[in-house]
Amino acid sequence: MYADKEIQVGGYKTINMSEIKILIVEDEPIIAKNISMYLNNSDFTVSGIAYDADEAILQLQQNTPDAVILDINLDCEKDGIDIAAHINQGYHLPFLFLTSYSDKETLQRAKLVEPSGYIVKPFNERTLLASIEIAISNFAQKSNKDVPELKQEKINKHLLSPLSEREFSVVQYIYQGKTNNQVATDMFLSLNTIKVHIKNAYLKLDVPSRSMAMVRLRELMLK
């Protein structure tokens, strides 16, 4: 999603924030302008300002931003949390609440839509900007985690006997669904060798099969 924006994810891509478009949903024009100014002074582009829910939904559709800043109270039938729910339903975007409301009920409702941030007015500029950056970065990383990477340290921490380098390498291929032959080819090793490593890895992982190994690895990576 952010491929063309070249956001830093993991440290191997260049940053180019100037193309990151933010939609502001805020019914008070003065505050909206204020936020807008902060963003423009930084490396963001304001894709639009919506003063009510309908306008926000239209903007989302016609000029889809990369992130959204939402005021919760909007003086109309739908509020910011409703818009957030709409975003979650039809888009794949991070959003932050920037609002005066921090009462228990509102917060409770807000939690359900999983906002990337919640800033209570009066806010400070640097918190706003840092929060947006973090939100976008986390969101991008989350999207990239579709194929969660195995970490040797993390796996070994939970094993009685740790996987050796080779065993871990082989296990990574297995986690990607490769066959023994593919692993052998990719690692420039004999099929027999692969089988030995796999057998030993199963011992250490305490599993009887490839499938159970995949399940075990899934679990270990989440502990």
Next chain:
Amino acid sequence: MYADKEIQVGGYKTINMSEIKILIVEDEPIIAKNISMYLNNSDFTVSGIAYDADEAILQLQQNTPDAVILDINLDCEKDGIDIAAHINQGYHLPFLFLTSYSDKETLQRAKLVEPSGYIVKPFNERTLLASIEIAISNFAQKSNKDVPELKQEKINKHLLSPLSEREFSVVQYIYQGKTNNQVATDMFLSLNTIKVHIKNAYLKLDVPSRSMAMVRLRELMLK
């Protein structure tokens, strides 16, 4: 992880915030006390205050909290971001940065450890409290999604030809690492029948093997 804390996740559990323990890592005692007061006035418990990285690491180990507030600058060799990395490596906890530093380099480094929040001093109390609540809530929800239960609808949404009921059932067992024989036993069906369903499921999932099916399912559930 939060089972006994009964945090609201999705609206089906009761709230009991008083047991949620927060670790504060902050080298300035006055600010630490200040944060501590805010938390205590709210529904949180301060599990400890660490004034440096070593103390933080010890606290994490001996009195593991449910969330951590981290100042980045700590006047010692390791800073808050290092502690965050340590948390990510060995624990499964949300943390927020609450710091004076918001320069580009610091923010860049902070992004890499995926903080649940980033608040720049001077901060406002309600933003702090709301941010922690949101962080913990999101983290709990995320944990629930990390072991994604297979949902037939979700899988089928991404397939040209949808899995039938039986095929989906079989696929669930496969995702759990079961062998064909185990599936047959569990479903009170012939091994031959299981094989037919699996073969057809592979066709629809467009994969050539059990392992690739597991990978595919992992991916589909995160889309």
Next chain:
DNA sequence: TTTAAATTCATCCGAATGGGTGAATGCACT
């Protein structure tokens, strides 16, 4: 009622996998 799809089961075959035994090499540590 005919058609289509889903579900059930069988037999046969080749490929992939799991496991056992044995052995050679290199490397670090004592």
Next chain:
DNA sequence: AGTGCATTCACCCATTCGGATGAATTTAAA
């Protein structure tokens, strides 16, 4: 020099898996 460990490879065997073909039964829709 000897010990242990990781790594490499070979051969053999039993089980599991993937796939092809064929067929009976049930269910849902046209």
